Amino acid sequence: MADDLPLLVLERLRAIDWNDDSAAYEHANSRALLMREYLRRAAGWARAYRAEESWPFFDIAEHVTPGVRTPSDVATELEAVLTGLAPSSLKKTCRGAVRWAVLRGAGGELPRDLPDDPYEPLLLMYERGGGYFVEEFIDLDGAMLRLGTVESNLSARPFRTLAPATLDALDAEGEITYFARTGEGHPGAGGPRGIVRRRVDDGRTYDEAFTHDLRWEPTDHLRLCEPGHDESGRAGITEIEAAAFIELAVVGTA
Template sequence: MNVEPSRSVLRRLRAVDWSDEGGAWRHENSRACLMREYLRRAALWADHCGAERSWPFFDLAEHVDAAVRIPAGIAAELDEVLRGVGPSSVRTTCRAAVRWAVLRTESPAGPLPDLPDPYEPLLALYERGGGFFVEEFIDLGGAMVRLGTVESNLAARPFLTLAPATLDALDAEGEITYYAKISEGYPRSSPRGIVRRRVDDGRTYDEVFTRNLRWEPTEYLRLYELGHNEVDHVAITEIEAAAFIESTTKRLTGSR
């Protein structure tokens, strides 16, 4: 049995600081995006497997190939890692992520459907500030996410940009509005650039994502409001902003 995939997930879980309240606050925007993407992916798999009643925080392997088991040695280590971790929904998904890694390499049930990895967004979320609690909303310790239903999450827009640098670029304090700079040949889907306006404690900060791959102050929005800019802009979603950041990072760094 190839235990490396499951051991790799175990190593990631072992490195999580489950009491990192500061990290949860610093990464509240990206963690909210990751949770919404997990809910969407879990809904896709639940719909495919007929497991809607088990959604959202469930052991997907049980519905795909119940015969798959975590190797005894890794299961014992996982018990140690999760000792004291709560609530049960977090422990369930951690075990499920390890079991899923086993299933991906060892399942005799045949090839998996062409659906995205269900647990990767949650693993990234845990790495960026620990777990969550489920009450009326999903409480991420810095952000609140609406649970919704399987049907509403099936219709949600995908958040496919999980690179740490992209997630870092989404994290900032205040209420944020993103804008794409558009003109002829540069539509919303492929803009000249993006800017954001943050309002925090009554102060406004305008920033542009630059070739230095970071947010830097800009006068663009203020000048536009005064009628001194010819380049137009349109409000965009956080998901669109993340896609631009990731594509720009890949283009400028040559990464894939």
């Protein structure tokens, strides 16, 4: 089973359509979150192994266990997959993801105080629309991100809800603001009663609630919480907080 891990990563990379621009735009929101989470995880490993100068797109296993090597047959197949891809840092992360799988398969102890599999968010991002380009910003072909620094990414809020259904629920066109349905005041330890979002796309506003059917449906909740109505029924939340609620809902109906 351990020997299968690099092959599984290789097959995931082989299956990616690196030129699917429509998928990149369709999944722009989730791809941005996944890239941010990769940057955060990679920053943790870079700091722990004094590899800040190599961050962000680097072969982490090379710093953790320099002696680990990708089997020659797997490496040969991987290079065939990577032919024609750009930028070079993207190829480096693909090689790094396979080599990380080799390291995991070797069964050695890894530090428990560092982020989980650093490449998983990046692999998921690739699978949802291909790669990226780096200029002044990271261009995800549908979203633009500031790279930031190792320090700023270390302090970023973790994004751990990586289930496909959760990622899909975060993807929609337009500028999105999320709110918790609170009933009375801000949600307490029990969490929000539900979440709603306001999307503004091409000048039109759409208010939608995430329902028990695990989809977004029109709602009047935000309109009823506007001045002149009950303003206590909502509280602004981040997309990462919204993702956590969505994931709980998905798990609860599984």
